[in-house]
Amino acid sequence: MSDSKSIQTSLVHFDYTPPEGFGAFPVPVHRASTVVFKNVEAMRSRDWREKNSYTYGLHGTPTSFTLEARLAAIEGGEHCLLAPSGLAAISMVNFGLLKAGDDLLIPDNAYNPNRELGRWLAEDYGISTRFYDPLIGEGIAALIQPNTRLVWTEAPGSVTMEVPDIPAICKAVRERRASGQDIHVALDNTWAAGLAFRGFEHGVDIVMQALTKYHSGGSDVLMGAVITRDKELNHRLGMAHMRIGFGVGMDDAYLVLRGLPTMKLRFDAHDASARKVASWLKTRPEIARVLHPAFEDCPGHATWTRDFTGAGGLFSVVFDDRFSQGQTDRFVDSLKLFSIGFSWGGAHSLCVPYHVQGMRKNWSGKGHLVRFNIGLEDPDDLIADIEKALGALSQA
Structure with missing residues (x-):
């Protein structure tokens, strides 16, 4: 039988093997469904x-x-x-x-x-x-x-x-x-x-x-x-x-x-910015509670202090119960630097309102909850954006 192959067969079966010795930082991408065995x-x-x-x-x-x-x-x-x-x-x-x-x-x-x-x-x-x-x-x-x-x-x-x-x-x-x-x-x-x-x-x-x-x-x-x-x-x-x-x-x-x-560099940056934003939110009269594990009034804070070494960028706030759901929704809609979306951990800041009363058996909070993911933007810009959006609360 001849070793010569048609063009079509040659397109499927090829003899070239690249030389060894290539080095680079990225891990090569090996895609496969079929894995070939020697015998x-x-x-x-x-x-x-x-x-x-x-x-x-x-x-x-x-x-x-x-x-x-x-x-x-x-x-x-x-x-x-x-x-x-x-x-x-x-x-x-x-x-x-x-x-x-x-x-x-x-x-x-x-x-x-x-x-x-x-x-x-x-x-x-x-x-x-x-x-x-x-x-x-x-x-x-x-x-x-x-x-x-x-x-x-x-x-x-x-x-x-x-x-x-x-x-x-x-x-x-x-x-x-x-x-x-x-x-x-x-x-x-x-x-x-x-x-x-x-x-x-x-x-x-x-x-x-x-x-x-x-x-x-x-x-x-x-x-x-x-x-x-x-x-x-x-x-x-x-x-x-x-x-x-x-x-x-x-x-x-x-x-x-x-x-x-x-990852750790990003995580630490999220953490530092989130604490700065959360600390500012604690000073606002519109906010009844800041649910951030690094803060003393977050349930389980003592456990966090004992067992954790950081916090990342995710935390929640509870608005004063004088504000309606419509008002807190208007607050979220008024934000410019925060997108509305689930998941988190990326470079972009996010904000999502939740109906916690329907999610938790043990929840006793009265105000409406909003969760923040603090991304990698300048935290001062995020604070300015939140401050402006808080002004929209009274407009609903």
């Missing part, structure tokens, strides 16, 4: 659960393996699984550890899609879901039933910003596990990005991150991660990852990798 023995000997070889694009390429290793290192973990969003990462944990008849505990101030997922598990999958007071601390022990398998935590809580006592919750769970119960603590650590709070050092078993936020930093990537220290636990979660078919695009993985070297 049948090599194909049969590989295990997708181990990260020492490649089997299929869904299970990773050198690009995603590199991102997983770097994310695990940031959190002080050993293993990492990537998912197409933060909510997908939460789903991976739930479906990896829960079955019909199990019990799930979620804090009342959790990220709302996590709450909705819990309700869905209860309604359609026979998994009892209970919502607990996020400031319960060691009192969580009284809520743990023999069939409780997973306790979610979030530090601080979404929108209302309460800071839970994670070590106390983890201690109660460890005591039950020591007696033979299959139970774990999962932490949504997105707010602190693994920089201002190290979950494993405070006792959690699983850390979830929405890489959509500070890790990418560009408001252009949807991705999540689940990080563990225990290999067997990682394998359990990995089975859910495989069965659900979670995968991420390598171009998106590259964008997150590109953001990591500047």
Whole structure:
């Protein structure tokens, strides 16, 4: 048989291999669905659960393996699984550890899609879901039933910003596990990005991150991660990852990798600006409360002082209850430098009003809540913008 190939075959099968020795800072983008094996023995000997070889694009390429290793290192973990969003990462944990008849505990101030997922598990999958007071601390022990398998935590809580006592919750769970119960603590650590709070050092078993936020930093990537220290636990979660078919695009993985070297610099800048803006807002008569964990009147502030090293750019305010929903909405609409939009962690400042009374069982606040994400603009310009928008309150 001749070795000569038609033009069409030559377009598919080519012999050129680039020379070795190329060096550059960016991690190469390896895109693949099909992974090619040297021979049948090599194909049969590989295990997708181990990260020492490649089997299929869904299970990773050198690009995603590199991102997983770097994310695990940031959190002080050993293993990492990537998912197409933060909510997908939460789903991976739930479906990896829960079955019909199990019990799930979620804090009342959790990220709302996590709450909705819990309700869905209860309604359609026979998994009892209970919502607990996020400031319960060691009192969580009284809520743990023999069939409780997973306790979610979030530090601080979404929108209302309460800071839970994670070590106390983890201690109660460890005591039950020591007696033979299959139970774990999962932490949504997105707010602190693994920089201002190290979950494993405070006792959690699983850390979830929405890489959509500070890790990418560009408001252009949807991705999540689940990080563990225990290999067997990682394998359990990995089975859910495989069965659900979670995968991420390598171009998106590259964008997150590109953001990591500047993440702490950006996080610290967000933090400094947010504290300046929040401190100014505390002086305003229109604002009844500033819900920022670094401030003494934020629920759980003492815990934040003990366990955290920073704060990032996200906080909320509660307007004086003399202002109507229409007035606070007009305030948000009047802002020029703040866009109205969910998610956060990017360079642009954001502002979103919330109906907290319909979201939280334990919320007793009377005024209307507005959440701020302070971006990377000059904080003095942001303050001037807010000051002007506050003037619109009386016009509704």
